[in-house]
Amino acid sequence: MKIWRELLILVLVFGLIWLAFTWRPLSLPDSDFNLSSEREEDLAELILDDIKNQYEFYDDSITNMLLSPITSRLLDSLNPKKYEYRFHLIDSSGEINAFATIDGHIYVFSGLLKFVDNPEQLAGILAHEIGHHENGDLVDRLMKELGLSVLLAVMTGGDAVMVSEISKILISTGFDRKQEREADEFAYNLMIKSQINPARLAHFFTKLKAEEKSYPDNMEIIASHPNSKNRIEGALSHPLPKAFEEREFEIEWKKLIEEIL
Template sequence: MKKIFLVAYCLIAASVFHVKAQINLFSIEDEIKLGQQVAQQVESDPKNKILDEKKYAEAYRHLRRITDAILNSGQVRYHKEFPWQVKIIHNDSILNAFCAPGGYIYVYTGIIKFLDTEDQLAGVMAHEIAHADRRHSTNNLTKMYGIAALTDIVLGKNQNRLTQIAQGLVGLQFSRNHERDADNQSVIYLCNTEYEANGAAGFFEKMLQMRAAEPPAFLSTHPASASRVRDINAAARARNCTAKTSQKNYQAFKNSLPK
């Protein structure tokens, strides 16, 4: 009987732990505050050369046009709650994009210039929006630093930890489940837009071609694989998505960036 009781206790404890692991203890308001502080830290770092929005107004119009199409798909849960700030970092040597909690998205000029179509970039943006909308970042950061440490940052304490989080955000690795979830959500978001719903698959295919050479920064946090591409394509087919996208805007977007 003791053994049976012990086994039952362990199963219940494991179940409770699993449930708690899926619960995000941050409120939406605190998540936005954390994102604001992380964004300020990212933008104050001299290594991150944020493009001036007035000087490069056309580039920002293109990026926000793509972002707004996704946000207005009717599928983004926190469309109205999160601020959804989008900034461009001028660095042609980095093929990356990342999102801070609360929807603060940063895209490097390198990845914009590297991609071939607007569908591919829309896939990247949808994937990053999914990480924020599904609250993957605060889930991961809570596991890494603990809820108390993140709460201190929200309350304006522990500047050193804030700097550490901001610097590590580019290299923040998501779990396989989070990555699969973001891939699937990107299809759901894009299916209701003018873009190819499997835009992320085209992006990862292009990234896979580069893996034999020097792996892009994006691959260190978002590992690409043939199975991942197949899963994205299968999800798009299953939803019977159609697209009406025109690629003429993408070259204009590239031309609007600094040389």
């Protein structure tokens, strides 16, 4: 009898160990899981290194000159903020895109800066990416794609292949429509607070829609394609406060971009 009892205990113990290693949360509400900020910061740096292996980056002086006037206006209107935001400018004229990784990092391709008609349109895109951060979409997405145990293993071990996988996940699109809609809503509100008309995003999407055949549809900023019509209508119909007045950036955008990029 004793041997059976010991066998049963052994099976139970192995069963529990197996469960501990294979259990994945099916879905966690956003608020239930937070990476510790230190771990998120470390992983964000590893992702940055990985992306730097794939792309050329503009140096800080050019990045700041082109992006800071826009990002500082948006961030001044954002209180409180979840992150200290960091913006990176990637030298890739062919890519009209921007994406967010984690811990407040936002990457912008030079192709996007060349494509937009004005800094107000770019502000709209950046506000959308900030929205993904503030809404917790990035960590939520990694949790869904990797599961908690893999994510924790990468953060404690920093395995290069896994980091590269994570970069790939974050560079490609993958938010659901609800997250995209909420990031757009966030952008409209942040734009209004920053005295930029949300209609600027509609102008951007209209321009993109007119040319979309030549772009891959897995880009973050056109992720809600084929819903771009709804997106344009959403930006145009977003209610403005009564006394709203847009304050345009005093930048000769097209001239500046031609000179620098």
